[in-house]
Amino acid sequence: MSEARDQILDGVRRALKRQAGDDVRKASVDGRISQHRRNLVPKRALLDHGAQIGLFVDMAEKAAATTARVAHYADIPDAVIDYLKRFNLPHKIKLAPDPALTGLSWTARPLLKIETGIAAPGDSASVTPAFAGIAETGTLMLLSGPTAPTTLNFLPENHIVVLTESRVVGPFEDAWDRARTAQRDGAWPRTVNFITGPSRSADIEQQLQMGAHGPRRLHIILVAEDGDGQGKG
Amino acid sequence: MRVGLFVTCLVDLFRPTIGFAAVKLLEEAGCEVEVPSAQTCCGQPAYNSGDKGDAKDIARSVIETFEPFDFVVAPSGSCAGMIKTHYIELFADEPRWAQRSHDLARRTYELVSFLVDVCGLDAVDARYPGSVTYHDSCSGLRELHVKSQPRRLLASVRDLTLTELPGAEICCGFGGTFCIKYPEISTRMVADKVKDIQATGAGTLLAGDLGCLLNMAGRLRREGCDVKARHVAEVLAGMSDAPAIGDPTVSKLTS
Amino acid sequence: MQATSRNFKKNVHAAINDATLQRAMTKLGFQAARAAAVSRLPEFDKLRDQARDIKNHVLENLDLYLERYEAEMTRRGGQLHWCRTADEARAAVLEICRRLDAKIVTKGKSMVGEEIGINEFLEANGIAPVETDLGEYIIQLRHEPPSHIIAPAVHLTKDQVADAFLENHRQYGKTRRLEEAADLLAEAREILREKFIAADVGITGANFLIAETGSSVIVTNEGNGDLTQNLTKAHIVLATPEKLVPTLEDATTILRLLARSATGQEMSVYTTFSTGPRRGEDLDGPGEYHVILVDNGRTALLGTEFQDILRCIRCAACINHCPVYNTIGGHAYGWVYPGPIGSVLTPALIGIDEAGDLPNASTLCGRCESVCPMRIPLPKMLRHWREKEFEKGLAPKPFRTGLKLWAWFAKRPRLYHFGSRMAMKLLGILGRGRGSFRHLPLARGWTGGRDMPAPEGPTFQSLWAAERKSGRT
Numbered sequence: 006m007s008e009a010r011d012q013i014l015d016g017v018r019r020a021l022k023r024q025a026g027d028d029v030r031k032a033s034v035d036g037r038i039s040q041h042r043r044n045l046v047p048k049r050a051l052l053d054h055g056a057q058i059g060l061f062v063d064m065a066e067k068a069a070a071t072t073a074r075v076a077h078y079a080d081i082p083d084a085v086i087d088y089l090k091r092f093n094l095p096h097k098i099k100l101a102p103d104p105a106l107t108g109l110s111w112t113a114r115p116l117l118k119i120e121t122g123i124a125a126p127g128d129s130a131s132v133t134p135a136f137a138g139i140a141e142t143g144t145l146m147l148l149s150g151p152t153a154p155t156t157l158n159f160l161p162e163n164h165i166v167v168l169t170e171s172r173v174v175g176p177f178e179d180a181w182d183r184a185r186t187a188q189r190d191g192a193w194p195r196t197v198n199f200i201t202g203p204s205r206s207a208d209i210e211q212q213l214q215m216g217a218h219g220p221r222r223l224h225i226i227l228v229a230e231d232g233d234g235q236g237k238g
Numbered sequence: 239m240r241v242g243l244f245v246t247c248l249v250d251l252f253r254p255t256i257g258f259a260a261v262k263l264l265e266e267a268g269c270e271v272e273v274p275s276a277q278t279c280c281g282q283p284a285y286n287s288g289d290k291g292d293a294k295d296i297a298r299s300v301i302e303t304f305e306p307f308d309f310v311v312a313p314s315g316s317c318a319g320m321i322k323t324h325y326i327e328l329f330a331d332e333p334r335w336a337q338r339s340h341d342l343a344r345r346t347y348e349l350v351s352f353l354v355d356v357c358g359l360d361a362v363d364a365r366y367p368g369s370v371t372y373h374d375s376c377s378g379l380r381e382l383h384v385k386s387q388p389r390r391l392l393a394s395v396r397d398l399t400l401t402e403l404p405g406a407e408i409c410c411g412f413g414g415t416f417c418i419k420y421p422e423i424s425t426r427m428v429a430d431k432v433k434d435i436q437a438t439g440a441g442t443l444l445a446g447d448l449g450c451l452l453n454m455a456g457r458l459r460r461e462g463c464d465v466k467a468r469h470v471a472e473v474l475a476g477m478s479d480a481p482a483i484g485d486p487t488v489s490k491l492t493s
Numbered sequence: 494m495q496a497t498s499r500n501f502k503k504n505v506h507a508a509i510n511d512a513t514l515q516r517a518m519t520k521l522g523f524q525a526a527r528a529a530a531v532s533r534l535p536e537f538d539k540l541r542d543q544a545r546d547i548k549n550h551v552l553e554n555l556d557l558y559l560e561r562y563e564a565e566m567t568r569r570g571g572q573l574h575w576c577r578t579a580d581e582a583r584a585a586v587l588e589i590c591r592r593l594d595a596k597i598v599t600k601g602k603s604m605v606g607e608e609i610g611i612n613e614f615l616e617a618n619g620i621a622p623v624e625t626d627l628g629e630y631i632i633q634l635r636h637e638p639p640s641h642i643i644a645p646a647v648h649l650t651k652d653q654v655a656d657a658f659l660e661n662h663r664q665y666g667k668t669r670r671l672e673e674a675a676d677l678l679a680e681a682r683e684i685l686r687e688k689f690i691a692a693d694v695g696i697t698g699a700n701f702l703i704a705e706t707g708s709s710v711i712v713t714n715e716g717n718g719d720l721t722q723n724l725t726k727a728h729i730v731l732a733t734p735e736k737l738v739p740t741l742e743d744a745t746t747i748l749r750l751l752a753r754s755a756t757g758q759e760m761s762v763y764t765t766f767s768t769g770p771r772r773g774e775d776l777d778g779p780g781e782y783h784v785i786l787v788d789n790g791r792t793a794l795l796g797t798e799f800q801d802i803l804r805c806i807r808c809a810a811c812i813n814h815c816p817v818y819n820t821i822g823g824h825a826y827g828w829v830y831p832g833p834i835g836s837v838l839t840p841a842l843i844g845i846d847e848a849g850d851l852p853n854a855s856t857l858c859g860r861c862e863s864v865c866p867m868r869i870p871l872p873k874m875l876r877h878w879r880e881k882e883f884e885k886g887l888a889p890k891p892f893r894t895g896l897k898l899w900a901w902f903a904k905r906p907r908l909y910h911f912g913s914r915m916a917m918k919l920l921g922i923l924g925r926g927r928g929s930f931r932h933l934p935l936a937r938g939w940t941g942g943r944d945m946p947a948p949e950g951p952t953f954q955s956l957w958a959a960e961r962k963s964g965r966t
Contacts, residue, residue, distance in 0.1 A: 010575040013734070013788050017556040020795035025556075034557045034739070037550075038705050041740040044543045047536045047749070064759065102776070123777040126690055142759040151774040159719045177745045193569060193706050195778045196723070197766040204716040204762055208628035208644060209674040210651045211520040217627055218682060218689075219716025219763065245953050247903075251917050252946070254953035273957050275910070278903040284896060286857060287888065288879030292900035299904065327873070376858035409816045413856025418938040419892070420502075420854050422509055425942025426820045427856075456943030459929045484946035486928035487921070 050141035050175030057140040064143025068202030070223040101133040103152040124160035131157040137180040138173040149196035164220040241269040242307035247279040248448040259475035260313045267357040280320040310346040315378020318348040354387040361394035364476035371403040371440035375447035401438045412453035428457040444470045455484040498827030501850035508821040523813035526757025545868040548804040566707025570769035571782045579609035582787040595693035601718035602626040603698030607829040625717035640823030695721035699732035705740040708768040727781035735803040750866035754808040804867040811861035833861035833871045852878035921950025
């Protein structure tokens with residue numbers, strides 16, 4: 006293996022007429038990485054925050070997600086029930102083990118069955134938090150972690166995402182900055198998912214259809230209150 | 239302005255009418271036109287076949303022949319493109335010839351874009367009753383950005399209506415040696431092009447490159463379609479009384 | 494994957510006469526979709542320039558970026574396997590699968606997986622690979638290769654899909670032939686869900702590798718790549734060195750071009766950045782994360798006139814806009830990559846002797862370059878291949894002779910004008926009654942499919958000379 010490594014790297018250096026151990030070049034490459042400068046950022050999402058939220062909703066809906074807006078975290082359980090009723094879905098959800106969600110008064114709605122944890126086959130709907138919402142394309146950013154198992158984003162038939170309005174940003178670059186700040190010692194989560202609408206495929210005669218393998222439906226509940234206890238990240 | 243007309247091998251051999259139309263348009267635009275007899279071809283067939291040696295030999299003689307002129311104008315996007323964009327690539331490893339190519343390239347133009355962009359022409363004095371459609375030849379379009387100029391001048395031709403060709407920017411399948419090497423593909427491409435042409439209902443097909451026109455006219459004739467094919471210069475110069483491309487040049491009655 | 498590029502002309506003949514294929518090809522809407530997406534992003538062209546510059550910078554410093562990527566990915570728990578050849582890559586994958594006693598392996602779409610023939614290899618070693626991208630799944634059932642790099646089953650009609658499902662899904666108790674696309678999708682979803690859950694190892698490709706974080710990136714619309722990598726003991730990534738970009742910002746810039754160029758979407762539904770295996774406190778995710786870094790001929794292109802092809806992000810815009818591809822479909826090209834990218838890359842990876850037709854089967858119309866998000870000069874590289882073939886004497890003899898003869902005349906204007914005058918005069922006389930020739934000896938390629946318009950007769954040069962002689966100013 007390391008013979009292959011050496012051969013590949015030597016071959017690259019030979020082809021580029023470069024020397025190994027060129028500290029100047031290495032410093033410039035390391036510098037470029039550590040500065041992680043932004044390239045051209047499209048103007049589209051460089052708006053005031055209120056307009057960004059509007060753009061986020063607009064773009065997400067264009068990508069066939071549905072959205073709902075609530076004022077407080079306490080409104081979320083009812084918003085979830087409304088959604089399940091709207092699409093005639095079973096009244097059971099798999100909840101991400103996120104304190105901001107598990108701590109809500111689900112028990113006050115006994116007809117809604119709650120389980121917490123990772124996704125299982127047969128899960129009809131999951132409810133997960135989102136790390137950010139990117140207005141530029143109506144995209145959700147979800148980071149994996151002990152309170153956000155990734156399988157909840159993909160296995161269930163329906164995916165309900167709770168997004169605090171303060172977590173809506175304009176361009177992708179703002180989301181990356183927040184994600185970097187949220188990491189400890191440059192740790193990075195196992196998975197960063199960017200999700201734009203529900204799963205789809207056009208592989209059969211170019212006919213677009215929803216629900217290929219991931220969730221058939223994606224519902225985004227935007228919460229005005231900044232009550233997730235995690236701040237702006 | 240002294241213009242050296244680069245006739246192009248196809249125009250020289252197949253359809254001199256186009257050459258005379260080009261001369262007329264250039265002279266009416268105030269140019270002094272000469273046609274050096276030392277020219278044969280721009281070298282593109284050799285270049286596109288990977289024969290850089292022959293391509294360079296031919297390119298050198300083109301450069302020498304045409305360097306004395308203020309401008310070099312060709313009634314073909316493909317030939318003008320060869321001189322304007324590819325000679326420099328050909329001589330990338332020969333600095334002196336690269337410089338001379340660069341100098342010549344700056345002064346080389348496709349005919350209609352020269353008339354509009356350099357001579358400032360925005361109308362011609364011509365009449366061509368009927369509907370026409372226009373095919374954008376690939377080299378002219380993509381290498382030389384010839385798009386609006388022919389349409390601009392055609393708009394000034396009396397009694398002419400232009401119906402845009404669906405897929406006007408899609409290759410007709412000529413491609414120089416391509417049509418001989420891959421005739422099945424080429425034939426299908428030109429058949430698709432003819433479908434699009436027929437769908438416009440236009441009576442005349444125009445383009446700025448004779449290679450494309452020979453290809454499309456050949457297919458139109460093969461399908462028994464009576465759309466007339468001409469070079470745009472013929473219409474702009476008011477020289478459209480010559481038989482269209484592929485049409486008999488002699489009446490069967492008089493022989 | 495076994496190449497049939499040698500049989501290009503036969504492949505073309507079959508493709509053009511394949512009514513089902515031709516019907517399927519009429520359904521493609523990629524061109525309009527891309528145009529619409531581009532019109533919605535005013536910065537699109539500037540982003541193309543920046544994307545080109547990012548990739549050029551990486552290629553110029555590929556050794557350093559590879560080393561940095563390796564450091565970042567291993568410190569976050571990943572394992573990097575450097576493989577020079579397809580053999581080494583296959584062996585590395587097999588070793589992991591064997592160690593984990595894998596019986597079923599789910600796969601996201603990977604073109605380099607096709608290159609190295611990983612499916613056949615796993616099957617030969619008693620492991621069952623299951624393609625999970627719907628298009629790839631369909632062609633796996635039909636035992637055929639993909640015909641397009643992002644829409645692998647684009648050459649098929651709904652009926653063909655229904656037939657494939659009927660034949661292959663009996664084992665799951667499905668006996669009804671389905672008619673509707675929605676029903677076909679639902680059946681595939683149900684069956685593949687079982688596979689996702691049963692799989693021991695998941696293999697995906699990688700659209701990007703990120704030096705800054707040691708991450709790999711996949712882009713899908715179905716979510717199959719995510720189900721593939723999250724439910725198994727190990728996530729194996731098949732990647733090649735030129736997929737590297739320096740930072741997350743650089744990946745973002747290029748991602749702004751990718752989906753728009755490919756399908757006309759603003760973003761694909763799922764863009765996933767994977768970094769290492771599951772963390773100690775994670776509740777799900779793969780226990781192991783391996784990246785198989787396969788060279789398979791790529792770094793050999795560095796420092797050559799083909800280096801620019803390494804900027805390719807596999808969006809398929811060139812393929813979608815190529816008039817030749819749209820006439821013959823993807824299989825005719827005979828290997829993994831069709832269209833313009835295929836015509837440049839295939840000779841580089843499997844040899845110009847094998848793939849000699851591909852760079853020649855192009856009119857050099859330039860539409861590919863005009864839509865390439867990475868500004869790759871595809872026609873230039875096709876011409877480079879033609880130059881290589883010419884140097885090696887690979888072009889068919891009649892063409893080389895014809896070309897030499899024509900060039901000989903073209904360099905001798907007086908002889909040229911004399912000879913052409915004679916020939917055109919004759920052709921002019923022969924053709925003037927009808928105006929064009931139905932048959933012309935030596936030009937059967939032309940007259941097979943179209944008439945040859947007759948020349949006017951006298952050449953321009955002879956007429957011009959006559960006019961000057963007669964005193965015209």
